[in-house]
Amino acid sequence: MIAQGDLATAEEFLIAVREGIEPPTTDPATEFDEFFPGVCETLQSGITPELIRQAANGGLHQGLNFSALAPAQRSQAADALTALQQLHSHWNKFRDVNYYLKLALRLAGIEYGKESETGLTTPPTRRWFDITDVKLVGPSRLPQFGSDSDGRLRVMTTRAISDVRTLFGWIQQDISQLPVLVVVTGVLSVTQRRALARECVTRRDKPVLVLDATAVAFLAARGTGLFATTERILAPFSAVTPYFPEASDTLPTEMFYGRSDELSAVLDAQGSSILYGGRRLGKLALLKAAAARYRQTRHHVSLYIPLPSGLRLTPPGHLGPPRPQPGTIRHR
Known part of the structure; x- marks a missing residue:
């Protein structure tokens, strides 16, 4: 989006202000x-x-x-x-x-x-x-x-x-x-x-x-x-606000913007997708937006199956096999 000019970075705003030019913006609604x-x-x-x-x-x-x-x-x-x-x-x-x-x-x-x-x-x-x-x-x-x-x-x-x-x-x-x-x-x-x-x-x-x-x-x-x-x-x-500051995984579809390339990749019927990234970066919002768009086609069904955090998969920084935990059985 940045490359296409749809989104300006904080650095671009700082450079514009420092050089005394108009910061990047969109045409306001009148x-x-x-x-x-x-x-x-x-x-x-x-x-x-x-x-x-x-x-x-x-x-x-x-x-x-x-x-x-x-x-x-x-x-x-x-x-x-x-x-x-x-x-x-x-x-x-x-x-x-x-x-x-x-x-x-x-x-x-x-x-x-x-x-x-x-x-x-x-x-x-x-x-x-x-x-x-x-x-x-x-x-x-x-x-x-x-x-x-x-x-x-x-x-x-x-x-x-x-x-x-x-x-x-x-x-x-x-x-x-x-x-x-x-x-x-x-x-x-x-x-x-x-x-x-x-x-x-x-x-x-x-x-x-x-x-x-x-x-x-x-x-x-x-x-x-x-x-x-x-x-x-x-x-x-009106007694209406589009903003949901307390929202997490319940972000309304109206408030989801951009990520068109990522949406297309997730919805691509050829192959699978792995979505990864840090916390609070919009991974779940992207998946739910893709699911909603997929369901717009008749007879299409999307399933969201969350994995419990208690699976204790590979800890950060550990590249080897998962360490056995008390109460678990490890098969060779």
Whole structure:
């Protein structure tokens, strides 16, 4: 990876700093800076007929530029925005909200197969349902909504949020361990978003993402349909973190990077592989990543069989045969 320029060494950084040049880095993602607070401030009217018209025609609207979208993307954006606007305007009329939300979730890079009831009460202010066979489009950085979710998310929809603490009071009624996606058909103000970010800092017990009409409009203008874009604009306001400082052999697949040559070698059907190295260098993570990739092919099964450390194999520095230990039998 270093040879290919995908990874910079500490020495390269030191040399760059000493010589007064820009250290090696990657191109930073700009989606969040474009979204907040700019679009959140200018789009306080929510989804309007003018916004939908500009999306369909590839125009400009309050900081959102739809001109780079292909005709099919413009049509998809306009349909999703129209569905969400209708749901917001006629909230009490539509009891089955799933059709209207499915179009919006597709813009967010969330596709799914089925919907089911949750068993939770659904007062006029909110509605709950589960989605299964969930597929996130593109790479993900949030294991709670990816590999850890087992393809199932709990969705809560509401027309508006008056107070962030009230929102979490609603969420606490769900005692399941499922990640919760909150879809707000209206808009969150900049003040509400900042309050949401502060509240989420103390509420890491349950994964929560909040998708409102402003975020859907921004995603419609981006046109990528990738969940990675959704993550970048919503993660700072969520009760979700991609980092697992206590993780060892349970490293989520989303947090495994690089090692493409090593992965190919382990997965090569010709011959065997021996993986060795010092402690805490990622040997087990590499093997589990290879196993997960192998299982993506139908009928492929991977087995991980750990050897107990009590086997007392060759001690460090000893090149001869293993020394007999008390209670063992050595055959010649």
